Amino acid sequence: MRAFTTRTTTRSTARTTARKLALTGAVAATGLLLAACSGSGDSMNGMDHGAKSSASASASATGSAAPGTPGAFNDADVMFAQMMIPHHEQALEMARLADGRAEDAEVKKLVGEIEKAQDPEIRKMRAWLRTWGKPESMGGGGHGMAGMMSAKDMADLTALKGKAFDRKFAELMIAHHEGAVEMAKTEQRDGADAGAKQVADDVVRTQAAEIAQLKKILERL
Template identity: 50%
Template sequence: MNRVLTAVVGAAAAAAVLAGCSGGDMPPMPGHGAPTTAAQPGAEAANAADVAFAQGMIPHHQQAIDMSRLAPERAQSQQVKDLARQIEAAQGPEIHTLSGWLRDWGAPEPHGGMDHGGMGGMMSADEMAQLQAARGTEFDRLFLTMMIRHHEGAVAMARTELAEGRFPAAKQMAQQIIDAQQAEIATMKGLLAQS
């Protein structure tokens, strides 16, 4: 009888601890109405600004990768080719992380194929076509000019996340984006000045 009583008391205590840790009594995430649950780890630390940051940065990074993938066959400058490879290597893993956060938060991922021209320094479809058609030094100049604007947009988005976001890992990524892309902007402005 004592064993049964001990097991019942132990189970009740465990259930109480789990109920206290589940986050089930947390309010919905702003802008989503989705309740925070144990199935959404970290959701209790995210707010609408964090979601907007992830949803905006995914297509932004994807366009930078698309631009960078044009460089190996079109750029004349080895420095431009190296920079493009660096951009692709950094932003691909960040897209994977951002997508994972959105899944964890129960938020939709942005749809591809949209013309985001003007949003956060992104290129329009016409500008992307112009870059695709360019070769040699013309490509280098266009790539650098467009990527500077693109990076400046990403830095602005990251600063908004730092100011308004709440999810610690997203704020950390935002700071990394600011640091890395400001350094790349300085490099690109130097390359443009040499051309």
């Protein structure tokens, strides 16, 4: 009996030890698996952060990922606004000279349309430049731009009245509008900002129509 009891106790102890070893191995394996998953997650997170950083850097390089959102502008947009502001301002100056000088009813009506269209556009372009953190002026007064009148041109127009004013106004405004259309077409081609490109579209459409109208006015004066 004593020998049988000893053998039974020995087998029970062996089974208990085996179970403990198996449990310890399972726990260790589980720990390794969790560590591997955690490491994989960190790696994937790192890849994700890297991809996001790369995308952000790319967006920053172009100003913005989507045209029309704040910052989505380029040098062509800035130049368009900086050049078109003084260009529009001179058109308004020419239009104001018509008061008390213009005689033709169609010229007077056209003057009103120029003022109505270009003054709001100036305000828009100034707002863009403030948002973009860019100066309003390029320097030089803008007289080297296409279609800009010289000081002599403006003085000659100021000195005229009646039909003489109407003819001179039409001649000068045709050249002025042609310069604006040229600049707007450059913006259509090279610009990035949706708002600036829309104004360029408006300039091309409206001022091309006014050029045709002014040419007809000249033919009958």
